[in-house]
Amino acid sequence: MFFVVLLRNRSLGFVSAILLSSIAFILSPQVLQAQSPAKTGAITLKSDIQESNSETGIITARGNVKIDYPARQLQATAAQAQYFSRERRLILTGNVYVIQQGNSMRAETMTYLVDEGRFIATPNSDRQVESTYIITNPQ
Numbered sequence: 554m555f556f557v558v559l560l561r562n563r564s565l566g567f568v569s570a571i572l573l574s575s576i577a578f579i580l581s582p583q584v585l586q587a588q589s590p591a592k593t594g595a596i597t598l599k600s601d602i603q604e605s606n607s608e609t610g611i612i613t614a615r616g617n618v619k620i621d622y623p624a625r626q627l628q629a630t631a632a633q634a635q636y637f638s639r640e641r642r643l644i645l646t647g648n649v650y651v652i653q654q655g656n657s658m659r660a661e662t663m664t665y666l667v668d669e670g671r672f673i674a675t676p677n678s679d680r681q682v683e684s685t686y687i688i689t690n691p692q
Contacts, residue, residue: 594624598634610638618645625670627653631663641667649674659683 601616613635620629620643632647643665645651651658651665651672660674660682674682 594622597621598636600634612636612638620645625653627651629663643667655687657685 597620598612598614599617599619600614602614604613606612613633615633618629618631618634620627620631620634622628629645629649629651631645631649633645635644636642637644645663645665646661649658649660649663651663658672658674661677661680662675664673665671666673674684676682
């Protein structure tokens, strides 16, 4: 089954609320077990266009993509995002900006491995990845 939602305006309606609920369900662990709070939680995905394919488990968002993942204190913007639910992998492309716990990173493409909490960032061929980290002094 293939599910497509075209959102021409940026207001969240009934259909987009259903889609966001399905994204939260997909990102939730499939097996009920004790987990640390950092490994669970809903993600909010906003964009101009969103597609969800239940056969492949891939969710694609295009145009003004904004992601909020409070459980990991993560926010991101990009031109496109694809979530591969079977691999639990999020690929952001197009002027990607991620901020997590005050640290930030800019790149053309970033892959976020959900289970590892790890980013892999790559720039355009003529650019570099830019990161800003907050370093605290030990007391």
